[in-house]
Amino acid sequence: MLKATNLTKAYGSLAAVRNVSLTLEPGRITALVGASGSGKSTLLNLLAGLADADAGDVQLNGKRIEGPSEVLVPGHDDIRLVHQEYQLMPNVSVRENVSYALRFFEKSYRDFRVNQLLKLCRLTDVQDRIPRQISGGEKQRTAIARAIADKPAVLLLDEPFSHLDLPNRLIVRDLLFDLAHHDNTSCLFVTHDATDALSVAHTLGILRDGKLIQLGAPVDVYRQPSTAYAAHMTGPVNILKAKYLSLFGFTDVTIPDELVCLRPEQIKLDNTGAPAIIKAVYFKGSHYEIEVNLSRYVSLRLLTTRDDLEVGHHVGISLKTESVWQLKG
Ligand SMILES: Nc1ncnc2c1ncn2[C@@H]1O[C@H](COP(=O)(O)OP(=O)(O)OP(=O)(O)O)[C@@H](O)[C@H]1O
Numbered sequence: 001m002l003k004a005t006n007l008t009k010a011y012g013s014l015a016a017v018r019n020v021s022l023t024l025e026p027g028r029i030t031a032l033v034g035a036s037g038s039g040k041s042t043l044l045n046l047l048a049g050l051a052d053a054d055a056g057d058v059q060l061n062g063k064r065i066e067g068p069s070e071v072l073v074p075g076h077d078d079i080r081l082v083h084q085e086y087q088l089m090p091n092v093s094v095r096e097n098v099s100y101a102l103r104f105f106e107k108s109y110r111d112f113r114v115n116q117l118l119k120l121c122r123l124t125d126v127q128d129r130i131p132r133q134i135s136g137g138e139k140q141r142t143a144i145a146r147a148i149a150d151k152p153a154v155l156l157l158d159e160p161f162s163h164l165d166l167p168n169r170l171i172v173r174d175l176l177f178d179l180a181h182h183d184n185t186s187c188l189f190v191t192h193d194a195t196d197a198l199s200v201a202h203t204l205g206i207l208r209d210g211k212l213i214q215l216g217a218p219v220d221v222y223r224q225p226s227t228a229y230a231a232h233m234t235g236p237v238n239i240l241k242a243k244y245l246s247l248f249g250f251t252d253v254t255i256p257d258e259l260v261c262l263r264p265e266q267i268k269l270d271n272t273g274a275p276a277i278i279k280a281v282y283f284k285g286s287h288y289e290i291e292v293n294l295s296r297y298v299s300l301r302l303l304t305t306r307d308d309l310e311v312g313h314h315v316g317i318s319l320k321t322e323s324v325w326q327l328k329g
Pocket residue numbers: 011014016034035036037038039040041042043192
């Protein structure tokens with residue numbers, strides 16, 4: 001188990017990571033979502049023992065991970081970090097890139113394990129090509145295969161889904177599931193887009209300005225975000241002042257200026273609901289996203305499968321009390 005306690009790191013006067021505590025359990029996948037500059041990469045480097053913390057520490061199974069200033073070779077054998085740039089050896093094949101990670105093992109085991117990894121990461125067909133002859137997704141998987149070759153206890157990944165198309169994202173998703181479930185690896189990835197994080201992770205954290213502002217099951221963070229930032233980072237959302245809920249007939253609003261969040265899928269088209277006018281219609285494949293004006297000040301986004309709606313149509317909108325989530329800030 002990897003346990004970070006009160007990790008803090010500044011670059012000059014800029015606090016990049018602030019007092020972050022986090023536990024990565026074996027066989028569990030954790031995702032941290034944050035905007036650009038929120039401290040994701042810095043935190044990964046601290047967790048991997050590749051950067052010195054100003055305060056706090058990281059322990060693997062109760063033993064403190066030493067930072068680069070304390071050891072000759074930074075990092076830890078049981079913790080692997082897959083960088084965004086993959087950092088593959090450019091002049092040797094995919095197979096040799098993976099095999100290099102196992103250079104201290106006996107040849108027969110090395111060959112067996114490399115074949116196993118190439119198959120697992122779906123690289124068998126491109127194993128003889130060098131990195132510049134393979135796609136971004138294949139590079140990504142080569143980096144992962146290399147990182148997991150000798151079965152580390154912890155795998156950390158920087159934006160593993162960000163430059164991949166859907167089929168490649170699904171391959172990486174399945175790979176992470178496989179690692180967590182079969183090898184009991186603790187996996188953590190950071191991302192600026194929660195789309196994949198929601199479906200892949202067991203635990204989801206929200207990082208803002210170096211602080212871990214929320215941590216929980218993806219469904220809880222999605223439905224009950226602590227702040228407007230956490231709400232926006234986890235998916236499309238409507239945020240409005242509580243006083244405007246009166247448009248839906250809600251009368252028990254205590255603090256009118258407090259912000260509430262409504263996910264688009266929780267708002268329903270309903271002829272008996274609050275009157276609204278359609279402002280925009282976006283086709284999304286399986287459904288439409290529509291934007292409606294309820295008043296001069298309130299417009300909302302909602303989802304529907306109806307395909308008879310057009311800009312300017314008058315519709316009714318309804319909402320259940322339990323769909324309204326009050327934000328803290
Ligand atoms: N070596 C450095 N020297 C000075 N400032 C740095 C250094 N590395 C990062 N920073 C700053 O620290 C903050 C956090 O950076 P970090 O790279 O950890 O964020 P990030 O969430 O990974 O961003 P991105 O998603 O854009 O990669 C940013 O404001 C960044 O400019």
